[in-house]
Amino acid sequence: xxxxxxxxxxxxxxxxxxxxxxxxxxxxxxxxxxxxxxxxxxxxxxxxxxxxxxxxxxxxxxxxxxxxxxxxxxxxxxxxxxxxxxxxxxxxxxxxxxxxxxxxxxxxxxxxxxxxxxxxxxxxxxxxxxxxxxxxxxxxxxxxxxxxxxxxxxxxxxxxxxxxxxxxxxxxxxxxxxxxxxxxxxxxxxxxxxxxxxxxxxxxxxxxxxxxxxxxxxxxxxxxxxxxxxxxxxxxxxxxxxxxxxxxxxxxxxxxxxxxxxxxxxxxx
Ligand SMILES: *[C@@H]1O[C@H](CO)[C@@H](O)[C@H](O)[C@H]1NC(C)=O
Ligand SMILES: *[C@@H]1O[C@H](CO)[C@@H](O)[C@H](O)[C@H]1NC(C)=O
Numbered sequence: 001x002x003x004x005x006x007x008x009x010x011x012x013x014x015x016x017x018x019x020x021x022x023x024x025x026x027x028x029x030x031x032x033x034x035x036x037x038x039x040x041x042x043x044x045x046x047x048x049x050x051x052x053x054x055x056x057x058x059x060x061x062x063x064x065x066x067x068x069x070x071x072x073x074x075x076x077x078x079x080x081x082x083x084x085x086x087x088x089x090x091x092x093x094x095x096x097x098x099x100x101x102x103x104x105x106x107x108x109x110x111x112x113x114x115x116x117x118x119x120x121x122x123x124x125x126x127x128x129x130x131x132x133x134x135x136x137x138x139x140x141x142x143x144x145x146x147x148x149x150x151x152x153x154x155x156x157x158x159x160x161x162x163x164x165x166x167x168x169x170x171x172x173x174x175x176x177x178x179x180x181x182x183x184x185x186x187x188x189x190x191x192x193x194x195x196x197x198x199x200x201x202x203x204x205x206x207x208x209x210x211x212x213x214x215x216x217x218x219x220x221x222x223x224x225x226x227x228x229x230x231x232x233x234x235x236x237x238x239x240x241x242x243x244x245x246x247x248x249x250x251x252x253x254x255x256x257x258x259x260x261x262x263x264x265x266x267x268x269x
Pocket of ligand 2: 113
């Protein structure tokens with residue numbers, strides 16, 4: 001799967017490990033495996049229009065019937081977006097999938113693309129119409145505000161991002177098992193150091209499995225005690241040294257830090 005995320009472009013300078021900022025190089029999963037079709041039914045493909053074609057750029061999670069959670073660095077104000085839901089193979093026509101226009105994007109007020117290491121890499125996209133839920137399209141569950149996962153907690157990152165650093169993106173949705181790296185460890189000097197903040201979640205860093213370009217905005221899915229899945233992270237960035245670089249785990253926006261923000265955006269706009 002996706003090992004290294006790609007940070008978006010914004011990070012140059014300050015974050016030496018970030019990947020290029022080109023939108024086509026968003027994170028994806030390295031070292032993962034094909035997902036069982038439609039087993040992550042809140043996963044969406046965020047696509048933009050380019051020369052009459054729709055191109056996958058990022059992942060996202062359906063959080064209500066008309067709002068999608070993604071990363072701020074995925075959004076460019078000059079582009080026209082749509083979301084494809086119920087997908088497994090991006091190139092195939094698949095029954096039960098739908099394409100829906102994005103009518104509005106709300107990027108976190110404190111996001112600054114020049115300061116990726118400050119975090120707040122989170123955005124909500126309003127869909128032009130509400131989608132109908134089905135076996136292939138379901139809402140993501142979000143964690144309780146403030147909840148923090150313990151070190152080594154096993155989660156899955158999912159996405160259509162690159163299968164290898166600088167490699168090709170995947171047509172089939174990938175899943176990669178990543179162990180959470182707690183803040184104390186991830187912020188230590190031999191890991192990410194001060195680049196990682198408490199508003200982020202680290203997972204991976206074994207040098208094998210990671211998110212990678214094209215996975216950005218997609219979910220870090222973690223099991224809850226009731227055997228449901230909760231989306232604890234939004235793929236944000238990785239190391240410019242490579243997606244699956246040892247001790248440079250994938251870094252996610254910590255969803256449990258933004259529950260109030262998510263609720264206020266979706267109820268007020
Ligand atoms: C979504 O758009 C793609 C083309 O980008 C098309 O092939 C597909 O049939 C569309 N899906 C639906 C359900 O309309
Ligand atoms: C974003 O960060 C850059 C670099 O630190 C800074 O110069 C700029 O003023 C910031 N932008 C905003 C809107 O705060």
